[in-house]
Amino acid sequence: MFLKNCWYVACWDHELIDGKMLARTILEEPVVLYKAETGRVVALRDRCCHRGAPLSIGRREGECVRCMYHGLKFDPSGKCIQIPGQENIPPKLGVRSFPVVEKDHLVWIWMGDAEKADASQIVDYPYLRDAQWKGIPEYMHYDANWLLIVDNLSDFAHLAFVHTNTLGGSEEYAYKTKPVAIERLDDGFRVERWHMDAPPPPFHRKVLPADEKAKNVDRRNIGRMLIPGIFFLESMFSPAGSGSERGNREGTREYRNCQFMTPETRRTTHFFFVYLNNFEGSDTNISRSLRDSLIEGFMEDKHIIEHQQKVIDTDAQYRMQAIAADAALSHFRLTLSKKIAQEQAEEAARVPPEKEPLRPHELLLRS
Amino acid sequence: MFLKNCWYVACWDHELIDGKMLARTILEEPVVLYKAETGRVVALRDRCCHRGAPLSIGRREGECVRCMYHGLKFDPSGKCIQIPGQENIPPKLGVRSFPVVEKDHLVWIWMGDAEKADASQIVDYPYLRDAQWKGIPEYMHYDANWLLIVDNLSDFAHLAFVHTNTLGGSEEYAYKTKPVAIERLDDGFRVERWHMDAPPPPFHRKVLPADEKAKNVDRRNIGRMLIPGIFFLESMFSPAGSGSERGNREGTREYRNCQFMTPETRRTTHFFFVYLNNFEGSDTNISRSLRDSLIEGFMEDKHIIEHQQKVIDTDAQYRMQAIAADAALSHFRLTLSKKIAQEQAEEAARVPPEKEPLRPHELLLRS
Amino acid sequence: MFLKNCWYVACWDHELIDGKMLARTILEEPVVLYKAETGRVVALRDRCCHRGAPLSIGRREGECVRCMYHGLKFDPSGKCIQIPGQENIPPKLGVRSFPVVEKDHLVWIWMGDAEKADASQIVDYPYLRDAQWKGIPEYMHYDANWLLIVDNLSDFAHLAFVHTNTLGGSEEYAYKTKPVAIERLDDGFRVERWHMDAPPPPFHRKVLPADEKAKNVDRRNIGRMLIPGIFFLESMFSPAGSGSERGNREGTREYRNCQFMTPETRRTTHFFFVYLNNFEGSDTNISRSLRDSLIEGFMEDKHIIEHQQKVIDTDAQYRMQAIAADAALSHFRLTLSKKIAQEQAEEAARVPPEKEPLRPHELLLRS
DSSP states (O other), X not given: OOXXXXXXXXXXXXXXXXXXXXXXXXXXXXXXXXEXXXXXXXXXXXXXXXXXXXXXXXXXXXXXXXXXXXXXXEOTTSBEEXXXXXXXXXXXOBOOXXXXXXXXXXXXXXXXXXXXXXXXXXXXXXXXXXXXXXXXXXXXXXXXXXXXXXXXXTOSHHHHHHSTTTTOOOHHHHHHOOOOOEEEETTEEEEEEEEEEEOOOHHHHHTSOGGGTTSXXXXXXXXXXXXXXXXXXXXXXXXXXXXXXXXXXXTXXXXXXXXXXEEEETTEEEEEEEEEESOOTTOHHHHHHHHHHHHHHHHHHHHHHHHHHXXXXXXXXXXXXXOGGGHHHHHHHHHHHHHHHHHHHHHHHSOOOOOOOOOGGGTTSOO | OOOOSSEEEEEXXXXXXXXXXXXXXXXXXXXXXXXXXXSOEEEEESSOTTTOOOGGGSEEXXXXXXXXXXXXXXXXXXXXXXXXXBSOOOTTOBOOBOOEEEETTEEEEEXXXXXXXXXXXXXXXXXXXXXXXXXXXEEEEESSOHHHHHHHHTOSHHHHHHSTTTTOOOHHHHHHOOOOOEEEETTEEEEEEEEXXXXXXXXXHHTSOGGGTTSOEEEEEEEEEETTTEEEXXXXXXXXXXXXXXXXXXTOEEEEEEEEEEEEETTEEEEEEEEEESOOTTOHHHHHHHHHHHHXXXXXXXXXXXXHHHHHHHOTTOOOOOOGGGHHHHHHHHHHHHHXXXXXXXXXXXXXXXXXXXXXXGTTSOO | OOOOSSEEEEEEGGGGGGGOOEEEEETTEEEEEEEOTTSOEEEEESSOTTTOOOGGGSEEETTEEEOTTTOOEEOTTSBEEEBTTBSOOOTTOBOOBOOEEEETTEEEEEOSOGGGOOGGGSOOOGGGGOTTSBOOOEEEEESSOHHHHHHHHTOSHHHHHHSTTTTOOOHHHHHHOOOOOEEEETTEXXXXXXXXXXXXXXXXXXXXXXXXXXXXXXEEEEEEEETTTEEEEEEEEEETTXXXXXXXXXXXXXXXXXXXXXXXXXXXXXXXXXXXXXXXXXXXXXXXXXXXXHHHHHHHHHHHHHHHHHHHHHOTTOOOOOOGGGXXXXXXXXXXXXXXXXXXXXXXXXXXXXXXOOOGGGTTSOO
């Protein structure tokens, strides 16, 4: 149900400040994340191998973590390196560790086979490290499957109905336009849309100088959605009729929008985002206003999407009916489901380890 | 588990005032109800056929409703009549609509085969439209199966124990009386009970003139319970010894009590009721007092019945043991279960439509 | 999953004061407990045999209880002795009763075959009735399987990590000591540990006279854990170096700690405890301080143990790994699981009663 052999965003780096032991479930596996004093980020299964106490309520010791139930200590690889009152430590005693990479303020995690983890596969988005692009990184929690959020971002059609008063898009315009052409990629899709000679949408108008607020703009949106759930949106607003469609960027204001959907469970999602602009200069209120506008808009999505999840949960027989605007999400779901199927086939082909019988310390734990 | 081909109360008409989009689950199906400006009441499956967003958070447009996710518009028959940005609308695109009839302030809905819906089968209760009979329509929600409420109303025995201080019935009297005779009907049952020469029960005493409060009354109750869960109770209070049992109705005060149980789910119920009297004249406080007394009494029932539901849920092995007073509820359950069995047999005899394979836009929605 | 043929603590006797109808689920069976005016304690299945209303919201009448739905009355053996309005009472009409014994302020209940109940098997702990030993009986509710609490009490290792600032145990010492030797019993285990020449742990220091607070003590702990989940701990604190290990008890202060774990469900537990001391004299603040210290410490355990339960529930594949300190809990789980297996084998060997077909009053109650 999840693609495991790929990189997911686990957290923003600021979430690990000051030695915070961050408990976060990812792909239905509880993980504890922390940054050692050395600066190294560690990710371990959030469960002591001994009696199951969460390590996230344990104690960080250097690069290690100590379970505060019976005192077992684990190094960053997950190996148990101390058992109070016991000299010999069985070599297999330990917890699972996950490959993690900190890059451009994001902490990426690899939930699949550790030996397949290749940091060079992490998508590069240079705006995240470019000082000219400013924005405030944020996090939201969704009570919905991450693909419903991917769906939401896969068409511009909903802008007119869900975000009329926030992120914009005129309803009248929606009835006239055709679904946008999509470019099918091996790992997602790319869409582009021009919206000429229209008033600036509310979030943009708010941060414009007074003399520009009333002037129409030509808007260009280029969206890219990548497996497993990474969205980049480049938005450019030029003075209407200035010829931006022919390459003239004079007077153009630009945004770079990143959104990262990481499944917490099959019904809940970690949603990370930042909305970058390149024109605020020293006016930090522009970032703040854009952040607030985004959250306002995302709450509108959340309202719809969490309702969708409930509807889907309520009736296992419900079959959705496609419209033309679903081309992008259909391609994405098809591509992703093929990758998952392939991964699961490889998994199924492995000889499973023999099941060991229950030992006395495990008796009566269940049922 | 439910009888589908019959009329259920969906709401009071006042619940649809001012264009309210009422989301209400009936027989485990989410329904949206609204009254168009033309006055027509519409009931649709509360789920856009496209991506599952609830129509109840959509927008009413004339007699139609527009889904406010991607803008699809549906007419009162459920047919999709507009997709923003798409010219051709596949004919099968649409949501289910349900037959509805507004009658005497109640909105009735038919959850089964629409072609079998016959408005003339709706039970007629003329007091609901007779200006001489006054009362305040109410709604309560129960965390219990609707038949547990039917059970509750199927005997007068519980009055003495549950409602001693509200709806009345003397406990001492309960030990002496025999279960009341019941008349078995094809679609329910009828019971009648006389209770002679007793003080007026609290709810009645409250609305009596001061000089009548202390005088004993002869009380006659005639109850009728109809499938699927409709209860009418006629209550007559005459001066004790005035000969009401021989037809003398001088000095008699009467009530007409309607209660409608509509399953929300197999464990929850919509409970509609109104308690009508024919003697309040211009004193609206009589209706208000009776309404308050009823709610007080029904809260006593709710307390017991919701506990019952929990007990039943807790232990799948629990078998109830019958007493003589269960004759009415036993007849009702037997009659109803036969009708349900017959309906389900007819359903099972139909050739089910072939299951279509999942299409790309549906992939990964579940599991 | 539970051992049924044994005695469990159902409640403290003070919980039944003033005719209280105590609803308490034990081994997943709802029970109502009450003390008749005669002083006799009664325990019945908390469910009327008629329509399932809880007897705990009924009315105590002498030694009997009346269901306040339709008025059925039950005697202490569970037999129905009155049905209002009905003369003949079917002999089999009744609810299950459970053997109960009140002893030393505890009410013990037997959830298995009543004929096997033998009050002489109830564990005797004379300190509970000895006026020299003072303490305040308490109750806590755990959202965890009772055996996780048994595990917790099965080693002293966790003291240093969980209770450093409350019940004590130095962390440094924990790294140096070996797991304590355990004595394996047929019905549990016994452990003993000396901890010489250390500062008094916080709970003990608090109740010491000012001039003793800073003096080191020799601490002796003797724990006994008995099936199904009964724990006794004798703690003795002597002046360091006074020769207590050679039998000198001069200046020794002693505690007797009882803890009783009774499964409410397989995931929740009733936890009864009292911490007795023999030196408070008339200073009742000593009992109060010890009670508060215990609760403070138990809340630390509860925090860990309830987390453990969640971890176990989350992943059915999780296998725990043993360390040397698990010897006691392993023995306990093995011994108990054998007894349960034997009991279940005996149960399975019985010919089950034939299932009676559903009668009309039971139709449509489920599904």
